[in-house]
Amino acid sequence: MTGSHAGPPHEPAAAARERLGPEHYDYFAGGAGEETALRENEEAFGRLALLPRVLRGGTVRDTRVSVLGRDWPAPLFVSPTAFHRLAHPDGERATARAAAATGIPLVTGVAATTAVADVAAAAREADPEAVVWFQLYPQPEHEVSAELVLRAERAGCSALVVTVDSPVFGTRTRDLRNGFHDLPPGLAAENMRDLPGAAPGATRDIAMCPAGWDDLARLRELTDLPLVLKGVLHPEDARIAVERGVDALIVSNHGGRQLDAAAASVEALPAVAEAVAGRVPVLMDGGVRRGGDIAVALALGARAVGVGRPVLWALATGGEDGVREALTALREDFDQVLALCGGHRPRDLTADQVTPRGLPYRPMRGERAW
Ligand SMILES: Cc1cc2nc3c(=O)[nH]c(=O)nc-3n(C[C@H](O)[C@H](O)[C@H](O)COP(=O)(O)O)c2cc1C
Numbered sequence: 001m002t003g004s005h006a007g008p009p010h011e012p013a014a015a016a017r018e019r020l021g022p023e024h025y026d027y028f029a030g031g032a033g034e035e036t037a038l039r040e041n042e043e044a045f046g047r048l049a050l051l052p053r054v055l056r057g058g059t060v061r062d063t064r065v066s067v068l069g070r071d072w073p074a075p076l077f078v079s080p081t082a083f084h085r086l087a088h089p090d091g092e093r094a095t096a097r098a099a100a101a102t103g104i105p106l107v108t109g110v111a112a113t114t115a116v117a118d119v120a121a122a123a124r125e126a127d128p129e130a131v132v133w134f135q136l137y138p139q140p141e142h143e144v145s146a147e148l149v150l151r152a153e154r155a156g157c158s159a160l161v162v163t164v165d166s167p168v169f170g171t172r173t174r175d176l177r178n179g180f181h182d183l184p185p186g187l188a189a190e191n192m193r194d195l196p197g198a199a200p201g202a203t204r205d206i207a208m209c210p211a212g213w214d215d216l217a218r219l220r221e222l223t224d225l226p227l228v229l230k231g232v233l234h235p236e237d238a239r240i241a242v243e244r245g246v247d248a249l250i251v252s253n254h255g256g257r258q259l260d261a262a263a264a265s266v267e268a269l270p271a272v273a274e275a276v277a278g279r280v281p282v283l284m285d286g287g288v289r290r291g292g293d294i295a296v297a298l299a300l301g302a303r304a305v306g307v308g309r310p311v312l313w314a315l316a317t318g319g320e321d322g323v324r325e326a327l328t329a330l331r332e333d334f335d336q337v338l339a340l341c342g343g344h345r346p347r348d349l350t351a352d353q354v355t356p357r358g359l360p361y362r363p364m365r366g367e368r369a370w
């Protein structure tokens with residue numbers, strides 16, 4: 001998963017491919033349309049280089065960051081991805097225990113194959129203080145969204161992540177080709193069970209529907225949990241979100257699974273960070289595979305970054321141990337990159353240390369989000 005510790009970052013995907021059925025591998029790996037946004041997320045990082053600072057002294061580094069009132073051990077979290085039991089029989093419980101054991105916050109989601117209460121309980125087995133957030137696609141019926149939020153609150157989730165990049169479902173080319181549209185028998189989106197409007201014991205389908213700012217206001221009224229918007233790419237949306245009281249943003253193109261023509265997350269990040277101007281934490285995900293990617297994103301204004309597929313690959317190949325090792329390796333890789341860049345804390349990384357590869361030095365602009 002990391003360049004220095006675990007070989008090139010494409011290896012975990014190749015190893016997972018050996019373990020998974022082709023249609024399940026493709027579901028996890030694939031993107032929308034021609035998979036341009038999917039590829040660009042990683043390639044955009046490849047187009048950026050770091051300029052380390054030298055002779056900065058100091059042997060002690062502290063990789064902690066503060067997000068919504070909690071100290072995270074590293075600027076890293078697990079992004080919400082669906083259906084972990086397709087990757088490994090232990091599914092979300094294994095991911096939750098592994099994330100908690102490393103202190104890395106987990107965003108579990110409405111599309112988990114394990115109910116949020118059980119995911120949170122598994123995390124707390126490993127660490128009673130584990131940070132677990134809940135991700136929601138706003139559902140067409142407000143009472144369904146309300147019940148899901150209530151379950152997340154009862155489970156002890158400490159933030160509500162609202163995914164806003166999915167007014168309709170993206171065209172997943174590989175899933176169409178493979179005819180993959182249903183979970184195998186025995187697996188279900190467990191959070192969708194026993195909701196209003198469904199027969200007792202039955203699960204409802206997860207809807208993707210075009211929500212508006214008013215729907216967000218209704219969610220805001222529903223819960224005291226901090227509200228995090230996931231899937232913002234346009235700086236003007238970021239500005240509106242902050243004005244409407246959103247507590248944090250995740251710059252994301254959904255891992256290239258929704259709008260194929262979308263900008264790469266890291267390319268959208270600097271303008272969003274500039275629009276937010278430090279008023280709320282800006283997080284990002286998409287294409288983060290190594291410590292250098294984390295450093296670039298932080299330098300361009302992110303407080304922390306999320307990983308999606310790297311966690312799925314580690315889960316598929318190594319279960320709980322695999323996820324713990326992958327997250328630890330990524331965290332250690334970041335610590336080493338920070339040292340090599342002359343930094344002692346994540347905030348020491350600045351936009352002038354990032355330059356386009358293959359061109360003379362041209363410092364990037366980027367508002368510090370600290
Ligand atoms: C298989 C899969 C399922 C996903 N499911 C969700 C989801 O249910 N909700 C959501 O907000 N994002 C979902 N995402 C997007 C991730 O949260 C994240 O934005 C993306 O994976 C980050 O890119 P990366 O995979 O390159 O790290 C999913 C991504 C993948 C790969």
Ligand SMILES: CC(C)CC(=O)C(=O)O
Pocket residue numbers: 082111206254257
């Ligand atoms: C079940 C889906 C809504 C999850 C997914 O595939 C995604 O969000 O990319």
